[in-house]
Amino acid sequence: MQVPLLDLKAQYATIKEEILPEISNVCDSQYFALGPWVTEFEEKIAKYVGCKYAVGVSSGSDALLVALMAADIKPDDEIITTAFTFFATAGSIYRLGAKPVFVDIDPDTYNIDPSLIEEKITEKTRAIIPVHLYGQAANMKEIGEIAARYKLVIIEDAAQAIGASANGVNCGNFGSYGCFSFYPTKNLGAFGDGGLVTTNDDAIAEKLKSLRDHGQKPRYYYNMIGGNFRLDSIQAAVLLIKLKYLDQWNEKRRKNAAIYDNLLAESVVKTPKIDEGNVCIYHQYTIAAPKRDDLNKFLSDNKIGSAIFYPQPLHLQKCFSELGYKQGDLPVTEKICDQVLSLPIYSELSNEQIEFVAQTILKFYNS
Numbered sequence: 043m044q045v046p047l048l049d050l051k052a053q054y055a056t057i058k059e060e061i062l063p064e065i066s067n068v069c070d071s072q073y074f075a076l077g078p079w080v081t082e083f084e085e086k087i088a089k090y091v092g093c094k095y096a097v098g099v100s101s102g103s104d105a106l107l108v109a110l111m112a113a114d115i116k117p118d119d120e121i122i123t124t125a126f127t128f129f130a131t132a133g134s135i136y137r138l139g140a141k142p143v144f145v146d147i148d149p150d151t152y153n154i155d156p157s158l159i160e161e162k163i164t165e166k167t168r169a170i171i172p173v174h175l176y177g178q179a180a181n182m183k184e185i186g187e188i189a190a191r192y193k194l195v196i197i198e199d200a201a202q203a204i205g206a207s208a209n210g211v212n213c214g215n216f217g218s219y220g221c222f223s224f225y226p227t228k229n230l231g232a233f234g235d236g237g238l239v240t241t242n243d244d245a246i247a248e249k250l251k252s253l254r255d256h257g258q259k260p261r262y263y264y265n266m267i268g269g270n271f272r273l274d275s276i277q278a279a280v281l282l283i284k285l286k287y288l289d290q291w292n293e294k295r296r297k298n299a300a301i302y303d304n305l306l307a308e309s310v311v312k313t314p315k316i317d318e319g320n321v322c323i324y325h326q327y328t329i330a331a332p333k334r335d336d337l338n339k340f341l342s343d344n345k346i347g348s349a350i351f352y353p354q355p356l357h358l359q360k361c362f363s364e365l366g367y368k369q370g371d372l373p374v375t376e377k378i379c380d381q382v383l384s385l386p387i388y389s390e391l392s393n394e395q396i397e398f399v400a401q402t403i404l405k406f407y408n409s
């Protein structure tokens with residue numbers, strides 16, 4: 043049996059008949075950048091997330107960048123975030139000349155540890171970017187209280203968390219900005235790059251719309267400097283179709299996760315810990331495993347896909363060396379980077395495939 047980490051072809055097969063005619067409609071319209079599909083997508087996804095506005099942009103990375111630009115982040119401003127995330131979370135901060143300030147993570151959820159945030163706040167701190175890692179909301183209650191106390195902007199990196207919630211509130215709705223990615227491998231994936239910024243603030247929504255189009259408003263008049271962060275019509279058309287299935291796909295991922303949880307319960311690996319009140323969308327199902335690299339190879343030898351998100355924490359990346367971090371600064375993050383392994387969790391997996399993955403893991407530790 044083969045079990046790839048992700049099988050996008052299996053998902054495509056279920057919606058191909060709907061997708062192809064709609065792409066053809068976009069081609070017939072010759073409307074490619076922004077336009078009616080993007081507007082309809084923005085309306086529907088805002089409703090889905092439960093926020094007032096959604097602004098379609100070119101990628102999750104650009105969603106973060108444009109949100110930071112809209113928040114007027116300037117060189118030397120400090121932004122608190124996690125080092126256990128995809129590069130773009132901190133890369134977007136650095137690109138504006140601002141400084142990412144990394145805080146260690148909770149050893150169970152791997153999200154930023156709110157109890158360590160306050161000691162990193164200085165007079166230069168302007169914002170917090172919590173990441174809802176692997177599809178589970180960060181502790182937004184505590185983060186929200188800290189942000190309110192110090193008047194900090196919250197920019198959620200919800201790239202991995204479309205449809206996730208905490209205590210009935212959807213990710214993308216906790217901060218002033220919610221940033222999403224529609225990279226093809228995401229739970230809601232486009233046929234190329236795409237992203238979104240959500241907000242409940244009228245003025246912020248207007249600013250984001252202007253910034254994604256070079257800062258113009260009206261056309262060819264520029265009051266601020268933005269960029270080309272527009273979302274394509276074809277991507278919006280694909281996303282509109284996929285959005286109809288997102289809840290059922292996420293539900294199936296949760297069922298798959300429950301099977302793994304059960305089969306691995308007595309093993310030495312640590313299965314994901316979901317905080318009370320959280321609905322996780324399992325963008326990744328990530329275990330912490332002793333002898334992780336050997337297990338990774340053993341799974342690969344048995345034709346099972348697995349991946350390490352992320353092998354090197356951001357505070358130790360060469361490109362951030364001038365920030366002055368060293369090994370040992372974020373002990374939990376560093377330890378977890380050596381242990382995590384993400385298993386196949388996509389919604390088209392069969393129970394047999396999940397059982398095969400779990401049995402192969404048990405076999406590795408019993409041999």
Ligand SMILES: Cc1ncc(COP(=O)(O)O)c(C=O)c1O
Pocket residue numbers: 101102103104127128130131173199201202222223224225235236237
């Ligand atoms: C946590 C996180 N932030 C930001 C991004 C960037 O999104 P994109 O790849 O759409 O630019 C990703 C995508 O992998 C992500 O996982």
